[in-house]
Amino acid sequence: MPKNIILDCDPGYDDAIAMLLAHGSPEIELLAVTTVAGNQTLDKVTRNALSVATLARMREEIVAAGAHRGLVEPQHVADMIHGESGLDGVRLPEPAVALSARHAVDVIIDLVMASEPGQITLVPTGPLTNIALAARKEPRIVDRVGQVVLMGGAARGGNWSAASEFNIGADPEAAHIVFGEHWPVAMIGLDVTHRALATPDVIDMIDRVDSPVSRFAVDVLSYFQSAYSTYWGADSPSIHDACAVAYVIDPTLVETVDVPLHVELRGELTRGMTVADLRSRPDGGPTTRVGVSLDPERLWKHVIAAIETLSEVAR
Ligand code: BDR
Ligand code: CA
Numbered sequence: 001m002p003k004n005i006i007l008d009c010d011p012g013y014d015d016a017i018a019m020l021l022a023h024g025s026p027e028i029e030l031l032a033v034t035t036v037a038g039n040q041t042l043d044k045v046t047r048n049a050l051s052v053a054t055l056a057r058m059r060e061e062i063v064a065a066g067a068h069r070g071l072v073e074p075q076h077v078a079d080m081i082h083g084e085s086g087l088d089g090v091r092l093p094e095p096a097v098a099l100s101a102r103h104a105v106d107v108i109i110d111l112v113m114a115s116e117p118g119q120i121t122l123v124p125t126g127p128l129t130n131i132a133l134a135a136r137k138e139p140r141i142v143d144r145v146g147q148v149v150l151m152g153g154a155a156r157g158g159n160w161s162a163a164s165e166f167n168i169g170a171d172p173e174a175a176h177i178v179f180g181e182h183w184p185v186a187m188i189g190l191d192v193t194h195r196a197l198a199t200p201d202v203i204d205m206i207d208r209v210d211s212p213v214s215r216f217a218v219d220v221l222s223y224f225q226s227a228y229s230t231y232w233g234a235d236s237p238s239i240h241d242a243c244a245v246a247y248v249i250d251p252t253l254v255e256t257v258d259v260p261l262h263v264e265l266r267g268e269l270t271r272g273m274t275v276a277d278l279r280s281r282p283d284g285g286p287t288t289r290v291g292v293s294l295d296p297e298r299l300w301k302h303v304i305a306a307i308e309t310l311s312e313v314a315r
Pocket of ligand 1: 241
């Protein structure tokens, strides 16, 4: 049985790859793609999501737009990586898939309330604003969601600041709500995603698929690579968001530990930090499943297989 997911995202180079992986994998049924302001403004990330949905032949109205800023934080964008458009450089098809007329938060709530308990996994790969709003607007979803598998945070370090990862730093209050609810949360943070490198070898393998979808993915990863090289001085970019989807496909790809985890809201230098208590001191209190390592080869096998599947459909 495929796993039903709602992908809540802010495309974004790595979000775009996460969309392809989710839609192209037989292990996953992609129920909705909800968008949230993050890598770029809500309008821009929503347009990008519609373009990717068009390219990958997703259904009409699968994309619904959500929150345009954080709960307390003003809007931040990650234009130093994803550029002015959110997918700078990439040739995108004109969106031909209609946007849902409904708000993302209502789409999330209605899908979860209409499903059997435990049947839907939420996969946020942007700031957690929509998920927090959904939990507050309809608290009954907390018992009905199977789990939340989010890309965000880090057990050690940050990228938005020394202590904070972008998706958490862009809306720490929303993250505080999501981590604080009693649904199971798996955090696929930087400790995992920094191992998911789109190396030249990987890009070559995708290039060999030779289809509109693979050419799009090569474009995405190549521009992502050049942004990483300019901004971080890094050889290869990390496809953060695809790791959360890959974990849903096969949890054995990621090594995890169950530990207490809290989001820092007040620290002068540490606001937005995910403070994971890695000391082994089981006290029976609530824990978060925290990803600490990844098998990158198996991750890329899934990504390439999804691109091949989507390429066959589109041929
Ligand atoms: C996260 O920040 C965004 O820029 C990426 O899309 C990813 O979701 C990585 O820190
Ligand atoms: Ca993202």
